[in-house]
Amino acid sequence: MKSFVAALVLLGPAQAGLRFPCSTLTFQRLDPVVQPGSRPSTHVHHIVGGNAFNATMTGDVGERATCTTCQMSEDFSNYWTATLYFKHPTNGSYHRVPVLPVQPLLGGSNGAQGGITVYYTQFDLSRDNLKQQPIKAFQPGFRMTVGNPASTSRPPVGLTYQCLQGQSRGAELSDFPTKPCSGGIFTTHHFPACWDGKNLDSPDHQSHMYNTKRLNGFTNDPACPASHPVRVPQVTYETTWDTSKFNSLWPSGTPNPFVWSFEGTSGYGTHADYMFGWKGDSLQRAMDKSECFYDGCGSIKKQAMAVANQCTVKDMVGEETDGWLTKLPGM
Ligand SMILES: *[C@@H]1O[C@H](CO)[C@@H](O)[C@H](O)[C@H]1NC(C)=O
Numbered sequence: 510m511k512s513f514v515a516a517l518v519l520l521g522p523a524q525a526g527l528r529f530p531c532s533t534l535t536f537q538r539l540d541p542v543v544q545p546g547s548r549p550s551t552h553v554h555h556i557v558g559g560n561a562f563n564a565t566m567t568g569d570v571g572e573r574a575t576c577t578t579c580q581m582s583e584d585f586s587n588y589w590t591a592t593l594y595f596k597h598p599t600n601g602s603y604h605r606v607p608v609l610p611v612q613p614l615l616g617g618s619n620g621a622q623g624g625i626t627v628y629y630t631q632f633d634l635s636r637d638n639l640k641q642q643p644i645k646a647f648q649p650g651f652r653m654t655v656g657n658p659a660s661t662s663r664p665p666v667g668l669t670y671q672c673l674q675g676q677s678r679g680a681e682l683s684d685f686p687t688k689p690c691s692g693g694i695f696t697t698h699h700f701p702a703c704w705d706g707k708n709l710d711s712p713d714h715q716s717h718m719y720n721t722k723r724l725n726g727f728t729n730d731p732a733c734p735a736s737h738p739v740r741v742p743q744v745t746y747e748t749t750w751d752t753s754k755f756n757s758l759w760p761s762g763t764p765n766p767f768v769w770s771f772e773g774t775s776g777y778g779t780h781a782d783y784m785f786g787w788k789g790d791s792l793q794r795a796m797d798k799s800e801c802f803y804d805g806c807g808s809i810k811k812q813a814m815a816v817a818n819q820c821t822v823k824d825m826v827g828e829e830t831d832g833w834l835t836k837l838p839g840m
């Protein structure tokens with residue numbers, strides 16, 4: 510994306526957080542945040558990160574995992590979203606949409622396989638504001654979600670779709686694009702950045718957090734409210750869904766044929782889950798610094814994506830999620 514690279518250059522010395530690729534770990538019907546212990550959970554997820562990923566996850570994930578698909582090798586967190594499927598407009602079969610690494614990947618991070626690009630920002634893309642606003646890293650056991658698969662109204666600010674065409678990412682939409690996108694569909698999930706300071710989770714996995722986000726994109730979120738006074742890193746996921754091989758099966762003028770794995774009728778159900786798993790104080794060390802932007806800084810360990818790509822988890826559900834399927838797994 511030339512325009513994106515140009516925008517970064519214009520920002521001057523960038524200095525506000527981490528941005529790194531995580532290859533795909535697995536596609537499975539597991540959800541240790543919303544449906545712990547369920548094997549399978551209701552719908553298929555696209556999961557990246559550490560190999561402690563399991564139907565149930567408790568305690569210090571960063572101490573239990575032994576590898577990660579993320580470039581930051583001390584990051585054993587898990588990051589996941591629903592999986593995108595193509596629903597054939599005439600015969601009704603479903604096919605999983607492949608995932609491409611988000612481009613550009615800077616600093617030798619090429620070689621990611623599919624996956625999600627993850628950000629932890631301190632303020633916006635060009636400033637950290639650390640003197641005014643220290644950032645508190647998440648604690649072991651912390652988890653959260655954003656968005657809701659059952660939603661029938663516009664998702665929260667920060668959950669968007671973009672239609673990739675050539676070098677352009679296009680406008681940020683709150684629903685699926687209505688025309689074929691030659692370069693795929695780009696989804697973004699910005700999480701809230703204000704924490705109540707006490708609870709590692711909450712019954713709805715959201716009320717221990719507060720979203721002050723008013724604009725899409727990497728804009729600074731307004732100050733945290735008294736109920737949720739602790740500023741945590743602003744976590745963002747970006748995913749590129751390679752819809753290109755399905756575009757010729759989408760008859761012109763007919764409705765969007767892409768569906769999330771929970772068969773939402775619109776794109777409003779877009780959502781994402783986060784399970785913290787950085788080892789020791791590594792995330793806090795990164796967040797206390799200004800110079801860790803993009804591919805990290807000296808004190809934060811990295812690995813080659815060729816190494817990251819070797820990290821795997823077992824198939825714990827044992828069902829086909831790819832190829833032409835007569836119904837969505839679990840639906
Ligand atoms: C996943 O959970 C099962 C059941 O509790 C356990 O036997 C298994 O060792 C766990 N796997 C990992 C990688 O933690």
Ligand SMILES: *[C@@H]1O[C@H](CO)[C@@H](O)[C@H](O)[C@H]1NC(C)=O
Nearest residue numbers: 597599600601602758833835
């Ligand atoms: C639907 O169409 C696809 C692509 O042409 C084909 O591969 C698949 O087998 C079809 N499904 C059924 C149930 O006919």
